[in-house]
Amino acid sequence: TITTETMARGVPLLLLLLLAVLHGVAVHGCTNFIASKGATADGSTLISYAADSHTLYGELYFYPAKDYPAGAKLDIYDWDTGRYLSTIPQVNHTYAVVGSMNEFQVSIGETTFGGREELADPYGLVDYGTLMWVGLQRAKTARELIATIDSLVNTYGYASEGESFSISDPNEVWIMEVIAKGPNSKGAVWAARRVPDGYVCGHANQARITQLPKNSVDTLYSADVISFARSMDYFNGTDNEFSFSDTYHPVTGMNARTCDGRVWSFFRSVVGTSMDSYYDYIRGDVQYDKNGYATNRMPLWVMPSRKLKQRDLFDLMRDHYEDTPLDLRDYPGSGDGLRPYRWRPMTFTVDGKDYLNERSVGTQQTGFSFISQSRSWLPNAIGGIFWFGVDDTATSVYVPLYCGILRSPENFAKGNGDMMTYSDTSAFWLWNRVANFAYLRYNYIITDIQKAQNELESEFLDSLSANDAAAVNVYTTQGDDAAREFLTTLSLDSASTAFSRWVQLDRYLLVKFIDGNIKQEANGEFLTNGYGLSAMPNQPGFPQWYYDEIVETTGDAHLAPTVEPPTMARSARSHYVNKHI
Numbered sequence: 298t299i300t301t302e303t304m305a306r307g308v309p310l311l312l313l314l315l316l317a318v319l320h321g322v323a324v325h326g327c328t329n330f331i332a333s334k335g336a337t338a339d340g341s342t343l344i345s346y347a348a349d350s351h352t353l354y355g356e357l358y359f360y361p362a363k364d365y366p367a368g369a370k371l372d373i374y375d376w377d378t379g380r381y382l383s384t385i386p387q388v389n390h391t392y393a394v395v396g397s398m399n400e401f402q403v404s405i406g407e408t409t410f411g412g413r414e415e416l417a418d419p420y421g422l423v424d425y426g427t428l429m430w431v432g433l434q435r436a437k438t439a440r441e442l443i444a445t446i447d448s449l450v451n452t453y454g455y456a457s458e459g460e461s462f463s464i465s466d467p468n469e470v471w472i473m474e475v476i477a478k479g480p481n482s483k484g485a486v487w488a489a490r491r492v493p494d495g496y497v498c499g500h501a502n503q504a505r506i507t508q509l510p511k512n513s514v515d516t517l518y519s520a521d522v523i524s525f526a527r528s529m530d531y532f533n534g535t536d537n538e539f540s541f542s543d544t545y546h547p548v549t550g551m552n553a554r555t556c557d558g559r560v561w562s563f564f565r566s567v568v569g570t571s572m573d574s575y576y577d578y579i580r581g582d583v584q585y586d587k588n589g590y591a592t593n594r595m596p597l598w599v600m601p602s603r604k605l606k607q608r609d610l611f612d613l614m615r616d617h618y619e620d621t622p623l624d625l626r627d628y629p630g631s632g633d634g635l636r637p638y639r640w641r642p643m644t645f646t647v648d649g650k651d652y653l654n655e656r657s658v659g660t661q662q663t664g665f666s667f668i669s670q671s672r673s674w675l676p677n678a679i680g681g682i683f684w685f686g687v688d689d690t691a692t693s694v695y696v697p698l699y700c701g702i703l704r705s706p707e708n709f710a711k712g713n714g715d716m717m718t719y720s721d722t723s724a725f726w727l728w729n730r731v732a733n734f735a736y737l738r739y740n741y742i743i744t745d746i747q748k749a750q751n752e753l754e755s756e757f758l759d760s761l762s763a764n765d766a767a768a769v770n771v772y773t774t775q776g777d778d779a780a781r782e783f784l785t786t787l788s789l790d791s792a793s794t795a796f797s798r799w800v801q802l803d804r805y806l807l808v809k810f811i812d813g814n815i816k817q818e819a820n821g822e823f824l825t826n827g828y829g830l831s832a833m834p835n836q837p838g839f840p841q842w843y844y845d846e847i848v849e850t851t852g853d854a855h856l857a858p859t860v861e862p863p864t865m866a867r868s869a870r871s872h873y874v875n876k877h878i
Contacts, residue, residue, distance in 0.1 A: 327349050327408040327409065328345075330343075331344055331497060338606045340674070343669065350662060355663070356723075356725065364389065371387040373424070375426070391434035392435070395705075402677050404669035410504045423453045425460045428446045428475075455476075467681075471491050474487060474545075482525070485519070488516075497564075501559040501560050503548055507597065526539070554581040562657075607684065611668065619637070636736055638736065664688075665685065665687045667683055682700070694749070699785075702784050708795075722796075730803050771783045814836060815837065817835060
């Protein structure tokens with residue numbers, strides 16, 4: 298509702314309407330998985346995050362710890378657009394942040410759910426990026442970060458759409474959801490729930506918190522989360538019936554499929570086929586009660602059938618619904634390379650009916666991704682590992698960066714190239730070279746990429762215990778500063794190793810797969826013809842359905858001519874065609 302108060306705050310009606318429209322149609326795409334201490338093999342907490350955007354450059358955000366004089370200010374810019382939002386007071390001391398993890402092993406990820414479009418606040422002075430990175434610079438625990446987010450939105454107003462956050466420290470993992478209250482009310486309504494020990498959780502652009510148990514230290518929420526909903530006529534049931542998600546971001550069939558479908562695939566991977574009971578739901582068949590609340594949605598968290606390791610999260614972030622009914626491979630949409638990708642837009646219309654391509658976790662437009670690992674039994678600088686990757690998760694590699702490092706690796710450093718500027722030393726551009734080449738003949742090229750991934754990530758994982766022990770020794774004998782310098786050297790060496798290996802991979806793939814051919818290999822060497830030249834490459838052709846589609850579409854347009862001299866044997870003709878054309 299537009300009131301005199303709204304107009305007095307200086308926002309024209311046209312701008313309000315435009316903001317509402319943009320709020321409702323913005324394109325989002327991120328995925329988060331969360332694992333509590335009791336759900337992991339070593340007792341660490343894990344968060345995974347893919348920052349998916351067609352305009353986001355993959356780089357490592359790095360903020361050293363710093364002291365500020367009284368009266369210092371901080372300029373706030375919208376993370377998505379770069380637009381200046383405000384200037385707010387700076388605190389006296391900020392904590393160091395590596396990527397999305399601070400020096401106390403506190404980490405945060407997000408997915409945008411949008412929510413009710415009328416709740417966009419054009420007066421908000423802090424965006425969701427500010428809540429994440431300014432919050433990390435001011436909080437020592439997950440609970441402190443939740444309180445910091447609450448303070449920031451209430452003090453300055455919230456400028457972004459509805460967000461789900463994953464928040465962790467060495468002992469706890471939380472899911473928190475936040476949405477603004479519209480142009481007439483500064484601040485935000487929010488809810489946060491601690492994931493029970495032994496359980497995993499996930500979110501992917503659909504709000505997921507439902508009921509809010511009262512008098513629980515593991516359930517936190519804004520004081521007006523229910524009363525505000527009543528004032529907006531969103532909810533008129535009892536407090537016990539209230540559901541945050543169903544009120545502020547009601548699930549639609551489209552969101553069940555394109556958003557919760559990714560969470561379903563994660564749950565199915567760690568729980569098993571019992572999650573198939575939710576298949577109708579994630580296909581978009583959402584059932585509602587009299588209040589409009591979805592009744593057949595998935596649980597907020599599940600207990601995995603096995604303890605998860607870092608490697609499990611690496612693999613889960615590369616998921617394309619493989620071997621499920623939503624598998625993206627081996628049908629016409631996948632192209633001749635059986636790609637588990639669909640170029641945008643996601644939806645299309647045929648004969649007046651709307652159709653969609655599946656939205657999987659692994660996707661081509663990822664800017665960067667990470668798995669944060671927080672370990673309570675080690676000093677903070679050593680215990681926190683930020684496993685960082687850029688570009689498409691399926692073709693990237695996760696590099697271990699300790700949260701206590703003092704400098705950013707050059708290949709990941711902010712400012713080393715951007716989305717419009719190529720840099721030879723940028724990991725983002727190198728990883729994109731490999732990925733985009735792989736898209737040409739994905740079903741063959743991905744095998745070599747996965748081999749390189751496995752070799753590098755195994756090397757990093759296998760050396761972790763020895764590196765930890767060496768770092769603890771330096772920490773114990775020489776102090777924190779020396780330990781941080783040691784960790785910086787380890788982390789920068791890992792990043793350099795990954796970059797060098799990917800340079801080699803980029804060149805190798807071009808040589809092996811040039812012109813649609815596949816060079817023959819043995820014992821790691823390309824085969825020759827016995828005279829120093831390349832052996833004839835393999836030419837495996839395409840799947841049968843690809844040929845069937847050509848004939849069905851074009852009829853006899855490509856029918857091979859059969860006319861030949863009566864003296865030429867057909868076998869000779871076939872040999873000639875296959876070898877020389």
